[in-house]
Amino acid sequence: MATKASTKGKTSVKKESKESKETIDLLRKQLIKRREDLAASVKNHALELPDTGMDGSPGDTADQAASDYTTEMFGALLERQAGTLEEVDRALRKIENGDFGICEHCEKAIPSKRLKSLPWARFCLECQEKSDRRGAARKAQAEPAEWETVEE
Numbered sequence: 001m002a003t004k005a006s007t008k009g010k011t012s013v014k015k016e017s018k019e020s021k022e023t024i025d026l027l028r029k030q031l032i033k034r035r036e037d038l039a040a041s042v043k044n045h046a047l048e049l050p051d052t053g054m055d056g057s058p059g060d061t062a063d064q065a066a067s068d069y070t071t072e073m074f075g076a077l078l079e080r081q082a083g084t085l086e087e088v089d090r091a092l093r094k095i096e097n098g099d100f101g102i103c104e105h106c107e108k109a110i111p112s113k114r115l116k117s118l119p120w121a122r123f124c125l126e127c128q129e130k131s132d133r134r135g136a137a138r139k140a141q142a143e144p145a146e147w148e149t150v151e152e
């Protein structure tokens, strides 16, 4: 028999969102899924992380080097995944607050095309590019640059 999904709990959206409810629902599901994947992955990798503690008999140096390399690789991967996890959490909070899909810098709506490929995007493409350029420039010149001060 077909059990109809109950339609209890009227969802009243107070704040008008730029994206349709369906789109946001879809993206929220993607974000939750991604959060689960990332959390599981981070946990697994943390467990897999080789024990670097000195436990009596160190292997030969090649082993040690390989182990260091693995640790480093896992470390970088973990860092990246943990970073993405934060972004995903942040996006989910924004959905709750009703300000999802708004660029955090210029406060314009982020195009849904961008949101669909990057649901946790914080900035519109324009601001992201500005930020990336600033970031790259900062790296190259190694001088602090506030990207808010960029001339319009």
Ligand SMILES: [Zn+2]
Pocket: 103, 104, 105, 106, 107, 108, 123, 124, 125, 126, 127, 128
């Ligand atoms: Zn923007």
